[in-house]
Amino acid sequence: MAGYSPANPESVFTYGAPHLKFGHGASEEIGYDLSQTGAKRVLVVTDPGVAATGSPQRVADQMTTFGIEAHVFDGAHVEPTDESLQFAVDWAREHGPWDAIVAVGGGSSIDTAKAVNLLTTNSGELMDYVNKPVGGGRAPENPLHPLIAVPTTTGTGAESTTICVLDVLSQKVKTGISHVRLRPTMAVVDPALTLTQPAGVTAAAGMDILCHALESYTARGYTTFERKQPEERVPYCGANPIADMWSEKAMSLLAESFREAVRDGSDEEARGRMAMAATFAGMGFGNAGVHIPHANAYPIAGRVKDFHPKDYPADEPMVPHGMSVALTAPEAFRFTFDANPERHRRAAQLLDPRADEPSDAAEYLPGVLTALMRDIDIPNGIGAVGYEESDIPDLVGGTMKQQRLLATAPKDVTEDDLAGVLTRSLDLW
Numbered sequence: 081m082a083g084y085s086p087a088n089p090e091s092v093f094t095y096g097a098p099h100l101k102f103g104h105g106a107s108e109e110i111g112y113d114l115s116q117t118g119a120k121r122v123l124v125v126t127d128p129g130v131a132a133t134g135s136p137q138r139v140a141d142q143m144t145t146f147g148i149e150a151h152v153f154d155g156a157h158v159e160p161t162d163e164s165l166q167f168a169v170d171w172a173r174e175h176g177p178w179d180a181i182v183a184v185g186g187g188s189s190i191d192t193a194k195a196v197n198l199l200t201t202n203s204g205e206l207m208d209y210v211n212k213p214v215g216g217g218r219a220p221e222n223p224l225h226p227l228i229a230v231p232t233t234t235g236t237g238a239e240s241t242t243i244c245v246l247d248v249l250s251q252k253v254k255t256g257i258s259h260v261r262l263r264p265t266m267a268v269v270d271p272a273l274t275l276t277q278p279a280g281v282t283a284a285a286g287m288d289i290l291c292h293a294l295e296s297y298t299a300r301g302y303t304t305f306e307r308k309q310p311e312e313r314v315p316y317c318g319a320n321p322i323a324d325m326w327s328e329k330a331m332s333l334l335a336e337s338f339r340e341a342v343r344d345g346s347d348e349e350a351r352g353r354m355a356m357a358a359t360f361a362g363m364g365f366g367n368a369g370v371h372i373p374h375a376n377a378y379p380i381a382g383r384v385k386d387f388h389p390k391d392y393p394a395d396e397p398m399v400p401h402g403m404s405v406a407l408t409a410p411e412a413f414r415f416t417f418d419a420n421p422e423r424h425r426r427a428a429q430l431l432d433p434r435a436d437e438p439s440d441a442a443e444y445l446p447g448v449l450t451a452l453m454r455d456i457d458i459p460n461g462i463g464a465v466g467y468e469e470s471d472i473p474d475l476v477g478g479t480m481k482q483q484r485l486l487a488t489a490p491k492d493v494t495e496d497d498l499a500g501v502l503t504r505s506l507d508l509w
């Protein structure tokens with residue numbers, strides 16, 4: 081195992097998760113669930129694409145039957161920016177006060193709801209709370225409103241996590257707001273709401289699930305950190321026995337459903353397994369953390385030039401989160417293999433029990449990943465989304481800013497290591 085040797089090793093890890101209601105029809109009980117909180121006026125946050133499926137309005141309508149006044153805000157931006165979050169916060173402040181918030185949508189709507197919740201319960205402005213050094217890194221002083229998160233994609237796990245991800249346009253960086261109070265009070269995961277996800281979204285969001293599971297499973301173990309004081313504890317502890325269990329199960333569920341859900345979106349069994357995989361992976365990475373593929377994803381998404389992925393809003397160029405994570409994953413796991421060969425082998429077996437193990441064990445996991453990516457139509461490397469060799473230094477610079485994520489990598493990562501991973505990811509097959 082490549083070398084972390086803390087003087088005073090950590091012996092404690094933590095586990096946090098929201099209350100969870102899972103299953104077909106779970107979203108039909110939200111009106112009742114909210115009525116139990118005493119809420120009288122509730123804001124439903126969504127984006128225009130999800131609003132068009134009718135699900136957010138159906139959720140709002142149930143509340144009315146319990147005497148709760150519900151308002152739908154459908155202005156969440158797909159992949160939120162500081163400007164889009166500000167717009168949502170201004171709207172919510174102007175039309176409030178609210179007793180509770182419900183997010184119906186993918187990570188974009190859920191993260192928008194987290195920011196709205198924070199800034200309708202606490203003073204100050206968005207940038208005060210954004211992680212340092214981009215923002216002020218302030219912690220909320222007041223408790224937030226109850227937030228029910230209802231994912232309609234099978235991807236981010238944002239319904240379980242303590243972060244809100246945003247693109248700070250002026251600084252060309254993606255970063256987050258991270259605090260335990262941001263975690264939704266309840267996650268309602270209803271696979272029926274995911275049936276309308278287009279194939280391109282299912283593929284990209286599904287790669288996000290896969291990388292959450294794989295990165296937490298291969299993350300630096302919690303005992304390899306120096307022991308923390310109670311006030312220093314962070315939600316991300318590194319790989320630990322509880323997160324490992326969720327990650328392993330998420331990978332097995334993906335093996336049984338990912339290709340099927342992309343090929344036939346109406347396959348209810350596959351959709352159910354994908355929804356469970358997303359939830360399980362969220363519970364894993366939400367406590368262990370992610371590393372190199374996610375760190376690379378931030379500049380890959382943030383510095384996009386002119387790529388327009390199929391099945392996403394066509395008005396602006398974007399590399400969707402799950403796609404931006406996937407594009408360097410095969411090379412990242414080739415690089416981390418020697419830090420823990422057994423975990424990389426086990427992950428490959430879980431993700432594709434039928435794949436033959438190559439004679440060079442380091443090739444096993446990258447091979448399983450690229451075979452899957454080809455089958456579900458993920459672009460062939462960062463070259464296919466518009467990057468060239470001359471962009472590598474800027475991308476490396478952007479990744480190096482994600483030290484919070486790189487700190488969970490299973491071995492030290494230098495600028496040269498990242499340049500190698502990114503260059504070899506220009507095309508993958």
Ligand SMILES: NC(=O)c1ccc[n+]([C@@H]2O[C@H](COP(=O)([O-])OP(=O)(O)OC[C@H]3O[C@@H](n4cnc5c(N)ncnc54)[C@H](O)[C@@H]3O)[C@@H](O)[C@H]2O)c1
Binds near residue numbers: 237284
């Ligand atoms: N907070 C976290 O823990 C966390 C973790 C990972 C990613 N993220 C963030 O989440 C965002 C990505 O979220 P996502 O991948 O879930 O997708 P998304 O919310 O960005 O949605 C993608 C597209 O799919 C559409 N869509 C969603 N559900 C649909 C449905 N059921 N039917 C039809 N269309 C549907 C949306 O309208 C949108 O056009 C990124 O901003 C990413 O950075 C957050």
Ligand SMILES: [Zn+2]
Binds near residue numbers: 236288292374401405
């Ligand atoms: Zn992710």
